[in-house]
Amino acid sequence: MVSIPPPVRDLRADLARRPTMTELFHRGYNPRTLPPEFTTWFDFVAAEGDATALEAECLGRFRDWFVMLATTRMTKSFKMVLLRVLLDNDAVFSGMPIPELAAKCREFLVAHEFLRRDNADAATGQLVEMSPRKWESSWRKFPISIWMQEQEGRNWFAIHGDSLRVAFECDPFHTKVIQSRGKPFLKVAPVDEEPGRPDGPVLVRLPDGREWEFRFVKIACNVAGPRGSNVGDTLPNGLPTLLREWFGPDAGLPGTSFQVEFHREGDAWHIAPLRKENGACTHLPVAAGDPVPAAGRDLQTNGGWHLFPGPLTPSPPPASRFTTRVPVYDLTAAAGFWGPESVPEEIGWTEVLGVAVNPGMFVARVTGTSMEPLIPDGSWCLFRPCPAGSREGRIVLVQFASLGAGENGGRFTVKKYHSEKTVTADGWRHDRIQLLPLNPAFEPITLEPEDAADVMMVGELYQPVPFLIGR
Template sequence: MDRLWQALAEHPGQRTIVFCCSRRHAVFARDWLRAKGVSSAAVFSGEGGDSYGRSLEQLREGKLETLCVVDMFNEGLDVPAVDRVVMLRPTESKVVFLQQLGRGLRASVGKTRLLVIEFVGNHRIFAQRMLHLLSLSGDTASWSDLRKWLGGAEPVLPAGCLLDVELDAIDVLKQFLPTGATASVEAYRGMRDELGRRPMPAELIARGYNPGTISRSAGSWFEFVAEEGDLDELEQQVVASLKDWLKTVETTSLNKSYKMVVLRALLDQSAFFESVELPQFAKQCRRYMLEHPILQRDLLQGNHAVDHHNASDEEWTAWWIQWPIDRWLDEQNGQRWFTRKGDRFGLSIECAEELRPDLEAMTEELVDGRLARYIQSKRLKEVSINELSFTGKVSHTSGRPILFVPTETQQPGRPVGPTDVQLPDGSVWTFKFVKVACNVAHPVGQSKNQLPDLLRRWFGKDAGLPGTDFHVRFDMEDGSWRVEPVEASVVSEESPETQETAAQGFGAMLQPSIANSAKFTTHVPVYDLVAAAGTFGEEGIPEEIGWVEVAGHKLKPGMFAARVVGESMQPRIPSGSVCLFRPCPTGSRQGRLVLVQLNTHADPEDGGRYTVKRYHSTKRAADDSWEHQSIELQPLNPEYPPIEVDEHVASDLRVLGEFLEVLDASL
C-alpha cells in the first residue's frame, strides 16, 4: 500500500476508481485511504459496503475522490469524469481488463487523459496487457505483433491513441515474450475469455489449433489446464489420483480409430464404470462406426480379416475382441486399465464415488479431442485422393504465411508456374507455383504479393505459425482451378505414407525380442516413429517396438534404428530406408546429418515433428557464453526448402541422434 500511496502522489487525479480483489480487500483499501485523508468509499454487491447510489453521486459531484470497487464496476459505471484507474487485482482476462480500462476512457469536458496505475509486478500479465492494448483497433494482436512493436514497428491503434512504454519496461516485456506452443496457448486463453470456461481440445481443433503442442510443452493436457488455474477442486483430485489413466487416454497409439471408439461407446451408454456384455457392446461399436461417414472408412479399407459389411455378429465380435478390446487389456503406462471375465468387459480403476462424474467428463474431453484430430486428418486425406484436387499446408517463412504444396511427382497434374485460380468470392487471382510451394499470389492484373494477407484473412493472424495446422484445397472444375480454405484440421497420428503399424513397416528385419547378449552387440532397438526426410514424423514419445541386426558396425548403447520416409534427403537416404543412428556426440553439430525433434515447428511437406536434415546454426556472443541466433535444417535434395528455426524457438529443438548409414533401402 505504500507503493500505492507513492504512485497516487506522483500521478495525481481528481476522480479515481480502485479495482480490488474482494469485498474485504475493498473495505481495507477504503479504510487505509481514509486514514491518509483521502475521501473514499467501498462499493460492491452484498452487505458491508457503502451506498451505491450516494457514493456514485458524490464521485460525480467531486465530493468523493476514490471508489474502491469489486467486479460489479467492470461494466455499467458511467462517470465520464473519472481520470485515474488503479488496478490492485490481477486478471489475465482480456475482456475484464478492457472493461476496467473502459471505466476511465469516457470523454469529459476538461479531461485530457486517463491515468492507469497497475500493480502486476514482473509477471507475464504485464506482457498480456500490452497485447490487449494493441488489440484496441479491433483485431486481436498476437505475440508476433508485440515482438514487432517492441522492435520499433508502429502499432495499429484507433485514431488519437498513443502507446508508449519506457525503455526499462521494454526490457522487462521482452523477458515475458513466450516461446514454444504460443499460438495454441494464446488461442486457449482467448477462447476461455470468449466462452467463460476453459475450451475443450476438440474446440481448439475446430478453430485450427493443435492442442497436442500444448500437451507436449506442459506434459499433458490437464497439467496445462491446471497451470492455467482452470481445474476445480474435484478435477484437481482426479488429476492427482488418476494422472496415469488420463495420460494413457491422451497418448495411446492410434493406427485406427478403434480404441477411441471403445471409450466413446462406453461413455455413450453411461457404462463407463460398469462392465458390458461383449457381444452386445461389439454390435453397438460396429453400428457406431458404420454410421459415421468418416470412421466407417477404417472398416471399408482392405486387408481385414473379416468382411465388415457382411460378417455375422459372431464373426465381427470375435474380430473386435481380437483388436481394440485385447489392446485395451494390455498393460499401458504400467497398469492394466480394463479387465475381461468371460463375455464381460469393463474398466478396472479405483476411483472415489465423488470423483467419478469428473473423471468421466475429463476422459470424454480427451476422447472427443483425439477423435476430432483423427477425423479431421481423414478428411484432409480424402480431399487429396482426387487426382484433380490437392491440399496445401499453410506454413511460414520469416513470419509470413506461405503455402507448401505436393511436388509434381506426388500430385501429378497440379499447376506449375503462374496459374489463374478462382477464390470463393468469385474473384480470380494468379498463384505462382514452384517445386514445393506457392509463396506469391495476387489478383489478376496486379503484381504485389497478397498471399500473406489472403491467408490471414481466411485463418486469422496466427496463419502458419507453429502450433497451427491450416490448409487450403485446390480443385479443378470445368477446366478451371478453384481454391478455398479447408475446415481446420490437424496432423494425422498415422504415418503419412502408410496405414501399416510401425512394426509392419520394417518387414522381416524386425525381431520382437532377442537375447540380452545380442543387445548393442549385434542388434540395436527400433523406435516407434517414422523419421521423415521432408516431413517431421508421427508425434509422441518414441517407443521401442523391436530389434534389428546390424552387420559391420561396432555397436554401442544408445544407438538405434528408425525408418526414414520422404525425398528431401535423396540420393543419400532413399525414401523408406531403415537407418542407423547414434547419440549425437558432444561438440559442434555443424554439417552433421541429424534426427531432430521440434515440438513448436513443423516441416512444410507434411507437418509432423521429427525430421532428418543437415544441421547448420548461426551463433552470437551472449555475456560470457553464446546463444543460437538461428538454426537451419538443410535438405540434400535441392527441390526442397530448408527449415528455418529462429532464436525464439531454437531452445525447443532437440537433437535425438546423428545419422550413420542406411541399413536397408528396399522398404
C-alpha cells in the first residue's frame, strides 16, 4: 500500500477533495517529491483513485506525453506558456501560425503578474521592450527550437507550413447518427468529454474528396454542407441527405448503430461512415451517392394492402362502428425493424367476429418474421388502445415520427415492450426501453433518451385475426 504524503492527506481533508499540484506547492510541498514508484503526479492521482474516468483514459492514451512534460528541463516559464496558449486557443492538434503564437504568448506573459518577471531585465526588473518582429525571432529560438528537439526518444512538436503543433494525432472520435423530426443528424459528446473534437464551424473532407463545413454545437452537429466562400456563411443543410446516402433510409432510426468517425490528418479533418456490430466499429467502403442497405431490415414479403382477404365496407352504418366493425388502415408494421415510411389512411371497415369490440380498435398488417410464432408473416392483426398502467411485456404497435413534428405518419414496428426502471424520490424513471422480438434470430431495438419525443405507442396487440391472415 502506498503511503500518502502527510501534506497531501492534510490538504485533501481540508478541501474535501483532491488537491491540485499548485495548491500543494503553495502549502510548501513539492509534488516532485512523491514516492519513487510514481513517475508523475498524474500516476499518483490515478493510483489513489482520484482521477475521473476521462482523466484516467487520457492518461492511458497519452502517458508518454505527460511523463515528458513532468521531466522536461526548464529555467523559465516560456515552454509552458507556449503550451498554455495553444490550449487556450484549441490549437494543440490543429496548430497555430508562429507569428500569431509568439504574439499571444507575449500578451499572456505581460498580463501575468508573476510570469512577467521572466521577460524582465535582471538588473532593473523592467520589461524588456522588443518589436513584434524581434520578439517573434527570439521566440523561435526559445522555446520553439527547444520544443522541436528530441526528448524522451521522440519529437513531440512539428512545424507544418509555418504553424506549430504537436507531432502526434489525437485519436479519432465517433458520433452517433440519430434522428429527430424526420431528419438524421449527429449526436456528439460534449467538449469536456471529448476534448479533441471541434467546437463551432470546421472544414471537413468527405471520403470522395469534397470539402464541407460542419457546424458543431454543444452536443450535436446538425448542419453541414458544401463550404461557402467563408467559414460561417449561410449553409444549405446537406447533412440529412449525406447521411441517408451513406446509411440508407434507416439513418438515425432507433435501434440502428450507424456512426460517423472524425479524424485529423495533418491540419485537415476527415470523415468516414461506420457501422457498429458486435461491439466493434467497421468502416463502410462507400462513396457519397452510393446508399448502404439498412442492416437488419425485415423485408416485406407479401405485397400490399390489396391483399386484405376480408370484405371491406367503405362507410358502414354508424351503429356498427366499434360494435361489430373496426377500421382497417393501410399501415405496414414491420415485425423485425421499422416498416416503410407512410401516412396511414383508413381503407374501410371490417367485421370482426367473436371479439368484444371497443372504441379505438383497428386492424393493420404486420410483415416479417421476428414476432413468430405469435404473429406469422403477413398477418392482419387487431389492435386496441394501450391500456393505462404498465406496458411491461405487452405486444405493442410503435410509431416513430420520421416525417417530422405534427405529422400523423412515420414508420411502424410491432414488438414486445420491456423497460428497466430506477426508483427515485419523485417516483421512478426509465433507464432503458427495449422493443423485443419473439424470434431469437432478431435483435432488439433499444430506445435512447433522445428518441422519446419521436416515439409513440399507438396500440396493443389484441390478437392476430385468424381468418384475415394473408396467404
